[in-house]
Amino acid sequence: MKPEQDRRRYDSLRRTTQARETRAEIARAARRLFASRGWADTTVREVAREAGVSVPTVYATYGNKTGLIQAVADAADLSADAPRMLTELETAAADPAGQLAAMAGYDRRLFERAGDVILLMREAGRTEPELATAYRGGRERGDETRVQVFSSWPAGTLRHDLDLRSAVDVYAAVCNIDVYTTLTGERGWQPARIEQWWGQALVRELLAQ
Structure with a gap:
């Protein structure tokens, strides 16, 4: 050259x-x-x-300003180390409990490092339609990950009374920003304790025993 x-x-x-x-x-x-x-x-x-x-x-x-907060939200996803979750999911491919723990770990990192952004987007979305769309998009991407993981499991892995969509709903009810902020802000839990509890609760609520 x-x-x-x-x-x-x-x-x-x-x-x-x-x-x-x-x-x-x-x-x-x-x-x-x-x-x-x-x-x-x-x-x-x-x-x-x-x-x-x-x-x-x-x-x-x-x-514009809306594009700016979307960029901040994208940075929040990166801060939670999505590649780490993907590696852990692949490593635990034959271990549903391990995969649930990997997803719970990602959510813990996301809420710990970027919970303020998530709450900001949700609140601002009450008056800004584009931000409401961005917030829903983040939630939907999380659901899509769970659908992909849960649907990869052999038949009989999920509890007999749960279909795929119901399992995703249960996950969302257990692992969410409101549970995280209540436990850390009001109850004094450390993030590591929440992550551990989430992993155990998800096994109890989702997997056939």
């Missing part, structure tokens, strides 16, 4: 890296402000100031 071509390649990589860092910094700034001030009282201008970028940069990166 010629020196000029090599320089252009690395300039391109540098610009790409800088763009990613800018996106991440804007998302972090938005999360801080949304969590401390609320969705309605936070402006794009304030997010730009907090992130140290221009207002046009925020709009160019995320489109």
